[in-house]
Amino acid sequence: MPKPDPNALICSIPLPANFRADDVLAFHQRDTEQIAEQVTESQLHKGILWDGKPARLSIEFHANKAIAFLAEDGGTRSAQSSELEQMVRRMLGLTQPVELFEQTLRDHPQLGPVIARNAGLRVPQTATPFEALCWAIIGQQISVGAAVSIRRRFIQAVGRQHSSGLWCFPDASAVVDVDLEILRATGLSRTKAGTILAISEQIEQRSLPLDSWLHDTPAETIEEQLRQVRGIGPWTISYALLRGFGWMDGSLHGDVAVRRNLQSLLGREEKLTEKEARIWLEGFSPWRALVAAHLWALQSAGGY
Template structure:
């Protein structure tokens, strides 16, 4: 690995008119104890691993731009500047086809008014696809608040602290090196711990591209690989690909909040079944995940 000067990398990313910085801030504000993410007004500080080394990412939002800084506890690998800009653009949802989506569905009888109220809505992203998968597996069949608590303990069990004091969200290598007992002690079930370790080992072995957001492998191909892992189902795959790769065509028909808010939107006496929700979402391909995000937005986009 070629290394360069250890000084922080700094860059500025232009933002489109009407960019909804508060959605991004809310997504990273989920943990009130701010173990790995600290959010103050228009600033986010996030602990992560950069090529296996603890790092701190700082984003500061202004009206038309975001100032970006990455500080690594060690020499900065060459090529980090381009990788950083690509990662942050994806994290902010700037690669998502929001404009085309809004134009295409502006006249839809049910969704048109919803989209108009939440114009410019994007799905905030995790720093890496692997982080999105850990969040998806952690959140299976438990409440958001419970998932946040388990995630905090998972970070303490498998992560490491950056010199700033922020804890870094574990990468695949750290999880693969963490024993199953430690993961279960953090609140993960036996099945979830085994799932995360199995995926981590595939990533470390180079058979699954979940750490590099610039991976050439298509989201659909990665989804097929994930579906083959015990403990991972369609909801987990769609959620992880949405939050990690910015793939906007995942069908989140199994999501409880999507079904509950679809019931409110359609004004039906009963909550739609998963099959009914899937059938309703199907015509909106390739934007089904964006539709789900707007359904979440009927209440809040922060917690999902």
């Protein structure tokens, strides 16, 4: 790990005995070029914008705790330790009630063995809801590899670089005035570029207050607001709610990897339709998204 900035904010977070640090590291290691996230065996470094300023978030995993460092450019320290701890706990999935989920479904004939093999599985979160929503839009109907490449170019075109060299995922204020063609040049379709611009404008106008929604806003309220944005459909909403807000009940029946792995789990020869997957997942509310995460884990390279 790079030598901590003497002005960096530091917090230590206890981890449960079955915490799966490798899941967090793998999530942030999808881009092998590591321009915005750098991963080692037990450490994560991620460029983020904190109050609009480039910062490097470093998380060091130990047997029973995670130590987080936040180093803002300019030697300032505008964050509070409670804010840093809250963000990191959310990013690590520590607010997710996985113990209750596992206890409830441990005897299920199909899912029970899957859950037992992946005990303690949590869904790693993005640093901000905006990042999750952008990733969901970028990833619509394309492979993970293609989405990662577009995300990388998007960050380099619109984001800012921390003094450590890490690129920081942009916030809405960095995107809102960007020309559509600049976004198109990253590989985004015209529709996707327009959708990202639209949500950025609405965030700036405070009609889409994603960060404020982190605090006890019902998922149904967020879903209803997002549904009004052209280019955002059910899969995008469920994925953004899962990765950005930790909502465990989004139905990801439209996800190709979920359907493929569910087909394998059920021993079906023919492909499952979206309707069949939706009906099957309905029986697991309020855990449908966490069930999808376990289905992703059946083939770790197959899902988002």
